[in-house]
Amino acid sequence: MTSRKSAIVLGGSSDIGRATARAFAKAGYDVALAGRDVAALEPDAADLRARYNVEVGLHKFDVLDTASFDGFVAGLPALPDVVISIVGLLGVQQTAESDLAHAATIMRSNYEGPSLILGLFAEKFLARGSGTLVGVSSVAGDRGRASNYVYGSAKAGFSAFLSGLRARASSSGVHVVTVKPGFVRTKMTEGMKLIGPLTVEAPVVGDAILAAVEKKTDVVYVSAKWRLVMLIIKTLPEAVFKKLKF
Amino acid sequence: MTLVSGWGRFPVVDSDVLRPRSFAAVGEAVEAGTIARGNGRAYGDAAIGTVRTVTMTGFDRVRSFDPATGRIRLEAGMLLADLVETFGPRGFLPFVVPGTRFVSIGGAIAADVHGKNHHCEGGFGRYVDSILLRTGQGEVIEASREQNSDAFFATIGGMGLTGIILEATMRLRPVETGWIRERVICASDLDAAMRALDAGDSATYSVAWIDCVARGKDFGRSLIYLGEHAGKDELTEGAAAFPVGKDPGLGVPVDLPAMTLNRYSIRAFNEMYYRMGARRAGGSRLVSLYPYFFPLDSIADWNRIYGRRGFLQHQCVIPEAGARAVLGDILERVALRGDASFLAVLKKLGQGDGILSFPLPGYTLALDFPVQGDILNFLDEIDRFVVAAGGRLYLAKDARQSRATFAAGYPALQRFNAIRKSLDPAGNIRSKLSQRLFDEV
Ligand SMILES: Cc1cc2nc3c(=O)[nH]c(=O)nc-3n(C[C@H](O)[C@H](O)[C@H](O)COP(=O)(O)OP(=O)(O)OC[C@H]3O[C@@H](n4cnc5c(N)ncnc54)[C@H](O)[C@@H]3O)c2cc1C
Numbered sequence A: 001m002t003s004r005k006s007a008i009v010l011g012g013s014s015d016i017g018r019a020t021a022r023a024f025a026k027a028g029y030d031v032a033l034a035g036r037d038v039a040a041l042e043p044d045a046a047d048l049r050a051r052y053n054v055e056v057g058l059h060k061f062d063v064l065d066t067a068s069f070d071g072f073v074a075g076l077p078a079l080p081d082v083v084i085s086i087v088g089l090l091g092v093q094q095t096a097e098s099d100l101a102h103a104a105t106i107m108r109s110n111y112e113g114p115s116l117i118l119g120l121f122a123e124k125f126l127a128r129g130s131g132t133l134v135g136v137s138s139v140a141g142d143r144g145r146a147s148n149y150v151y152g153s154a155k156a157g158f159s160a161f162l163s164g165l166r167a168r169a170s171s172s173g174v175h176v177v178t179v180k181p182g183f184v185r186t187k188m189t190e191g192m193k194l195i196g197p198l199t200v201e202a203p204v205v206g207d208a209i210l211a212a213v214e215k216k217t218d219v220v221y222v223s224a225k226w227r228l229v230m231l232i233i234k235t236l237p238e239a240v241f242k243k244l245k246f
Numbered sequence B: 001m002t003l004v005s006g007w008g009r010f011p012v013v014d015s016d017v018l019r020p021r022s023f024a025a026v027g028e029a030v031e032a033g034t035i036a037r038g039n040g041r042a043y044g045d046a047a048i049g050t051v052r053t054v055t056m057t058g059f060d061r062v063r064s065f066d067p068a069t070g071r072i073r074l075e076a077g078m079l080l081a082d083l084v085e086t087f088g089p090r091g092f093l094p095f096v097v098p099g100t101r102f103v104s105i106g107g108a109i110a111a112d113v114h115g116k117n118h119h120c121e122g123g124f125g126r127y128v129d130s131i132l133l134r135t136g137q138g139e140v141i142e143a144s145r146e147q148n149s150d151a152f153f154a155t156i157g158g159m160g161l162t163g164i165i166l167e168a169t170m171r172l173r174p175v176e177t178g179w180i181r182e183r184v185i186c187a188s189d190l191d192a193a194m195r196a197l198d199a200g201d202s203a204t205y206s207v208a209w210i211d212c213v214a215r216g217k218d219f220g221r222s223l224i225y226l227g228e229h230a231g232k233d234e235l236t237e238g239a240a241a242f243p244v245g246k247d248p249g250l251g252v253p254v255d256l257p258a259m260t261l262n263r264y265s266i267r268a269f270n271e272m273y274y275r276m277g278a279r280r281a282g283g284s285r286l287v288s289l290y291p292y293f294f295p296l297d298s299i300a301d302w303n304r305i306y307g308r309r310g311f312l313q314h315q316c317v318i319p320e321a322g323a324r325a326v327l328g329d330i331l332e333r334v335a336l337r338g339d340a341s342f343l344a345v346l347k348k349l350g351q352g353d354g355i356l357s358f359p360l361p362g363y364t365l366a367l368d369f370p371v372q373g374d375i376l377n378f379l380d381e382i383d384r385f386v387v388a389a390g391g392r393l394y395l396a397k398d399a400r401q402s403r404a405t406f407a408a409g410y411p412a413l414q415r416f417n418a419i420r421k422s423l424d425p426a427g428n429i430r431s432k433l434s435q436r437l438f439d440e441v
Helices: A015-026 A037-053 A066-075 A093-098 A100-128 A149-169 A203-213 A224-235 B024-029 B082-086 B105-110 B149-155 B190-202 B263-280 B289-291 B302-306 B321-338 B375-388 B403-409 B414-423 B432-437
Strands: A004-011 A030-035 A056-060 A082-085 A131-136 A174-180 A181-183 A199-202 A219-221 B004-006 B012-018 B034-037 B052-055 B062-066 B071-075 B092-094 B128-134 B140-144 B164-174 B179-187 B205-210 B222-227 B284-288 B310-318 B346-350 B362-368
Touching: A004 A015, A015 A037, A015 B164, A030 B140, A037 A199, A037 B062, A037 B082, A037 B346, A056 A066, A066 A100, A082 A100, A082 B284, A093 A149, A100 A131, A100 A149, A100 A174, A131 A149, A131 A203, A149 B082, A149 B321, A174 A203, A174 B414, A181 A203, A199 A203, A203 A219, A219 A224, A219 B414, A224 B222, B004 B179, B024 B034, B024 B052, B024 B128, B024 B164, B071 B082, B082 B092, B105 B164, B128 B149, B140 B149, B149 B414, B179 B190, B179 B289, B190 B205, B190 B222, B222 B263, B310 B375, B321 B346, B321 B362, B321 B375, B362 B375, B375 B403, B375 B432
Parallel strands: A004 A030, A004 A082, A030 A056, A082 A131, A131 A174, A174 A219, A181 A199, B012 B052, B034 B052
Antiparallel strands: B004 B012, B062 B071, B071 B164, B092 B164, B128 B140, B128 B164, B179 B222, B179 B284, B205 B222, B205 B346, B310 B362, B346 B362
C-alpha cells in the first residue's frame, strides 16, 4: 500500500493534460491518465514513471459516452484524491452555426460530459468527506462572443456547474477548483492568432492547477492579466458589446 | 513562411516552419531542403532549412530510465534544462553540458557539444550509446558504435545533416550533489593563462575568461575557473543536496541600440569583472551547478543586448603546438579593435568523437562581435591565422566562414559527405549552413 496521494487526469493526451500529469507526478502524486485511446497514452505513462518514479495508471474514457460513466468510476482501482477534467473541444464556430451535430458535439464535450463525470465523482467524494475536483473551463465562458459562442456557452454552463457544486460542497471536506487558462499554446490553438502577452505554455497551466489544488483556490485565471481583461469585457454594456465583432 | 534565425540573429531567413506531433508526421515533413531544429541555440544558420525547418522540441518524453546505472532513453527534443531539473535531484547529471541549458538533446548530439570538461572527459557524443535516426531517404534506423556505425559517427557532430534524430540512449553521471567546488586562478597575462589551463588539466572542469580588450602589460589577463563535483560531506549542515535553478526571470525586453556596446562600456565591464574575480582568487567555494555551468541563463534573451542587427560568435580551435603564438596574434588584433564583447572564453579541448566534431586537441577561443562595420572582413582575416595554424571553426557558432576555411579545417569532410550521400541520395536534408559550406553548387 502506498500512502501517496493520487490524481486522475481526464483528457490525459492533450498538451494541458500531459503538463498537468507531469506537475502532479513531480509533486509526488501517483497519477492516472484517462482518454479515448489508451494505447496512445502509453508513451506518456512511461515518461511519468521514468521521470518521477510514481505509479501511473491508464484508463479508457470517452467524454461523449455518458452511459459509460458509472462503470468507469466503479472500475477504478481506488477513488483518487484529485480528479481533473481537461477534456474539451474547441470545434469550428462557423460549422456549428449550421451543423447541429457539430454544435451538439461541442456543447456535450465542454458541458454535458465534464459536468456529469465531475458530478459523479462529487457524490463519492462527499460520501468519503474528502477530495478535490478540478474543471478546466475557459475565459470564453465569461461572456458569449460572436466568434465562438457555441464553445463559450458550453464553457459558461460548465463554469456555473462548478461554482454551484463548490457552494454545495463548501462545508464538506470536498473542494472544487475552476481553471480558466486563457490562451495556451497547444495543439488546439495551433495556427490561431494568439496575443503574445496573454498566451502561456501548457506547463504553466499544469503548475497553476497543482498550486490551486494544494492551496484550495476556487477560481484560477492562469495568467493574472486575464482576470482584468475579462472584468472589462464582462462589464461592457450589452449595447456596446454587441457592436464589437470579436 | 516564417522569418527564422539562430541565437546570434544573423542571418535572418525565410523558411517554412513545422512542429510535428508524431514521429510519423516528422517523416512526412521531410522533403527536399529540410533540416531539424532543436531549441535554436546554434548561433548562425545551422538550424534553418533551405525550404523547411522541423522543430523538435515538442518531443520531450523520457522513454525509460534505469536508476541503477543512469542509462536513459529519451526523445531528442527534450531540453537539457529539463533533464538536469528532473534527474539531478535523483542523483544524475549529463556528463557534458554546454554554456546554456536551453539546448535540446538532438541539438547537443548534432553539434557534439563540449563542456568545461572536454580536455579530460570528451564531448556529448561520447556518452550517447545509440540514436534513432530518420534519414533523408525515409528510413528510420537505430545507430550505435556497433550497428550502422557510419551513420552513428556521422550524426555526432554532423549538424543534423544525416537526418532527424528522434530518440537517443545515453549514460548519465552519478552525482552526490548539485554543487561544484570552484577554484579561481588569476592570470596576469596570456602566458600565465595558458600555463594555468595546462596546470588545470587534471581538474574535471576548467575554463578561462579573458579580458580581450586589455592591452600592454595586461594583454591576455584572465580568470581561470576550475571545478569539481562536490560530495555530500562537503555541504554545510542543512544545505539542500540539489539547488534549484531559477527560471530566467526578466529578460532584455527590447533590442538595445548598438550604441550601448562600445569600446568604453566593454572596457569598463571587463575591468570590473576582472577585479571582482581576482578578489576570489586563491580560495575555493561551493557554487550551484546553475551559475557554474550556465552563467548567462539567468538573463533571458541576452542576445538582444547586441541590437537589432545581431552578432557573430567566432570560435576556433588551434592545435596545441604553436597555439600560443597564433592566439597572441588573434587576441592582439581583437584588442586593437576593441569591440569584442563580454565573452572571450579560452579552454582546452581533447579529441572529438564524431567525424565532423569540432574538438581537436588544443585551445579553443570564443569571441562575440556585434554585426557592424567591417566585421566580416575582419573575421576573414582572423580565419587566415586559424587555417595557417591547422585549426578550424565551430559550425554551431558559425554564420559566415568561407568554404575554403571550412574545407581546410575539416579534412574528414569527404568521408562525411560519402556517408551523407548513402543515407540521403536525393539530398533532401539540407540547411542554410550546408548550402553555404557543403553542398555542390
Ligand atoms: C549561451 C550559449 C552558450 C553556448 N555554449 C556552448 C558550449 O559551451 N559548448 C558548445 O559546444 N556549444 C555551446 N553553445 C552552442 C549550442 O550548444 C549548440 O549550438 C547546440 O547545438 C544548440 O542546441 P539546440 O537544441 O538549440 O539546437 P539548434 O540550434 O536548434 O540546432 C543546432 C544543430 O543541431 C541540429 N539538430 C537539432 N535537433 C536535431 C535533431 N533532433 N536531429 C538532428 N539534428 C538536430 C540542427 O539541424 C542544427 O544543425 C552555446 C550556445 C549558447 C546560446
